Amino acid sequence: MNSVKHTVARGGKRPAGVSPVPEDAIWRTLCSEAQAAMTAEPALAGFIHGSIARHERLEDAICHRIAQRLGHADVGAGLIEQTFRDVLGSHPELGRAFNADLAAVLERDPATSRYLEPFLYFKGFHALVTYRFAHELWRHDRRDFALYLQSQASRLFAVDIHPAARLGNGLMLDHATGVVIGETATLGDNCSLLHAVTLGGSGKVTGDRHPKIGSGVLIGAGAKVLGNIHVGNCSRIAAGSVVLRDVPPHVTVAGVPARIVGPAGTAEPARSMDQTFVSDPSTLPDDYAML
Incomplete structure (x- = not known):
């Protein structure tokens, strides 16, 4: 793995899927950041005001911002925004997912110091929001609209998440380019x-054919996890690895094909984002055989 060392400075250990600060505090902070940005960069004042300041809550601002990005001559931004609002009306719990995903970026990305940045600019966050709306449409048999959103997200963000996949909260897609998540994949909080x-998948298998990833897992750049296999909670997968077999919890795997090379290094790898390790089998628990 590449050496990436920084500490989590914005909150301690929390229950799975929970934002580091209250949801209304995230929205208040985002609005404050927007005001400061409009003052500092008047040329963007109209854009920032339309995206954030004119809205009353985070969910409404997200509907507008993502619809503006996804809008096309085929399906306009207005229709997409109204569809998003309808989905939120039936599934207000999506607001918690949006808050948790936004908080995850600020907590884990050392290049980010404001909620404003992922909200306005980061395609990983935008792709996750698009997936969450598409997933609800898919579940309610509006599959063509869901697939349209998947197609637009793939085209615009270079992120391809099937709307039938099941993803937890508090996720971060760092840089995001080239992320692919298949139809029957699951991803924990x-x-x-x-x-x-x-x-x-690992071939032309039909049915349940994609990985099941636990919570708190860190997956490095370019890693491929293939087939209906399980990756345990709070494990790490090294950059460039190809994982073809089940991975126990709390370990690091690396290589092609991947094998266990050591413990996970931290209690919550996905939060610490620590991608360094020392290969020392003696540090593994006795019941963990090398893959």
Whole structure:
């Protein structure tokens, strides 16, 4: 793995899927950041005001911002925004997911110091929001609209998440380019995926054919997890690895094909984002055989 060392400075250990600060505090902070940005960069004042300041809550602002990005001559931004609002009306719990995903970026990305940045600019966050709306449409048999959103997200963000996949809260897609998540994949709460990660199938198998990833898992850049296999909670998958077999919890795997090379290093790898390790089998619990 690449050496990435920084500490989590914005909150301590929390229950799975929970934002580091109250949801209304995230929205108040985002509005404050927007006001400061409009003052500092008047050329963007109209854009920032339309995206954030004119709205009354985070969910409304997200509907507008993501619809503006996804809008096309085929399906306009207004229709997409109204569809998003209808989905939120039936599934207000999506607001908690949006808050948790936004908080995850600020907590884990050392290049981010404001909620404003992922909200306005980061395609990983935008792709997750698009997936969450598409997933609800898929579940309610509006599958063509869900697939349209998937197609637009793939085209615009270079992130391809099937709307039938099941993803937890508090996720971060860092850089995000090239992330692919298949139809029957699942991903637990508080996971972090770097760019070019694939949660894919291993051939022309039909039915349940994609990985099941636990909570708190960190998956490095370019890693491929293939087939209907399980990755345990709070494990790490090294950059460039190809995982073809089950992975126990709390370990680091690396290589092609991947094998266990050591413990996970931290209690919550996806939050610490620590991608360093020392290969020392003696540090493994006695019941963990090398893959």
